[in-house]
Amino acid sequence: MRRYLSAAAAVIQPAKMAGILAVWFITVLYVLFQGGKTSLMLFTMVSLLVVYLIAGSLGGVRRSKGSRNLYAEQDKPDLLYAGGHLRVKLTVSIPGFLPLPYVVVREVLKRHNGESWIFEESLIPSFRGQAELRFQTPALERGSYTFAETDIICEDIFGLTQHEGKFLAPGQFQVLPRAVFIPRWQLYERNARLAGPQASRVQSKRETTQINGVRDYVYGDRLTRIHWNATAKTGSWKSKEFEHESIPKTMLVLDSTSVAYSSSGTYELAVSTAASLLGYGVRERIGIGLCCLDKNTKLFPPAESGAERQKMIQYLIDINGEGRGTLAHKLEKVHRMFPKGSYFVLISPQTGQPVLDALRWAESRGMTPSHIHVQNPAGGGRSDEWLNVLTSRGVTGYSVRTLQELPAVLEGGN
Secondary structure: OHHHHHHHHHHOOHHHHHHHHHHHHHHHHHHHHOOHHHHHHHHHHHHHHHHHHHHHHHOHHHHOEEEEEEEOOOOOHHHOEOOOOOEEEEEEEOOOOOOOOOEEEEEEEEEOOOOEEEEEEEEOOOOOOEEEEEEEOOOOOOEEEEEOOEEEEEEOOOOOOEEEEEEOOOOEEEEEOOOOOOOOOOHHHHHHHOOHHHOOOOOOOOEEEEEEEEEEOOOOOOHHHEOHHHHHHHOOOEEEEEEEOOOOOEEEEEEOEHHHOOOHHHHHHHHHHHHHHHHHHHHOOOOEEEEEEOOOEEEEEEEOOHHHHHHHHHHHHHOOOOEOOOHHHHHHOOHHHOOOOOEEEEEEOOOOHHHHHHHHHHHHOOOEEEEEEEOOOOOOOOOHHHHHHHHHOOOEEEEEOOHHHHHHHHHHOO
16 A cells, blocks of 8 residues: 555645544544544545546656557648648557546657747546547748647546656658759859850750650640640640750859848758759759858759759758858868869858858859849848949849749849
């Protein structure tokens, strides 16, 4: 009996446990010194109540278990993009035969950068101890997420004691960066027309009139590209695939210097810009690579395959913008990985001498530099003065304040 009382005292608040035992001890004295049916009945009732409270503290929610299912908008959590919602279904099983009026379920969702969200809801279990919780997360930003241990709290039917339990229902998922469809990028045509040392040694990419095959329809294909015979035979939309002239490789350089960004929204815009350009490169079969100047500089060589692009996107999911030092200094550490004759596209909110040094560094190694200047979405105005400085030096420049305007900016240049 002593072992059960000590176990119950470990989960019941000491003050309440002392009060319950004091009442039970008084009924014992009442039976011993008073006697009679009334004292015996009172002792029996209090003893049953104590047994019920101890039994509830030793079992029930302490041994509860659960399982979790995640659902995105397209029922594919691995394709959840920033700004989307995730639906969660948590099934809870509480063993035991004692009735529970209700239970409070508390969920904690943690992001890779330390942020967390708490979801709390009350449930009424069935007679078999089964309960189901459904909820929807708020709009989620880019990153890796995981659910921590689930807390279950309940009270006995008299509201005298409170019991708590924990269980871990695995639930991990990733949210991809925002991305927009880019139909055209004038970087290649613009650089092909430039004179002097900034001119590209290879002609810009253009489709020939030679059909190279048939591929699946991609959103944005013109009506003239539709291969009607293949579409009629297969029952799904097909587009003509033309041969392309060779073009230089492209290196996207994402500035992840912490002091460069005035807000988290600006950094998210820079990451989304890089993700959108990676999608454009794969769709247009451009050899495109990625260099992230973060706390540790990471470089992915140019590639055309979707698998390589997926590796770059996966890296962008968890990047936090914790870089230190100047752009040129960090680029110098990985200078051997940059292919000569490639396009060097710097995505950064910085202007002035640090950017000019980085662009000059790229030019000295035979690359064609350009700059995509990302601005604070909450700010106003365009950096026309900085774009004029770049133009005077023969460098292509773009200014982006929101992700939605990126396609029009890249198509029309500065």
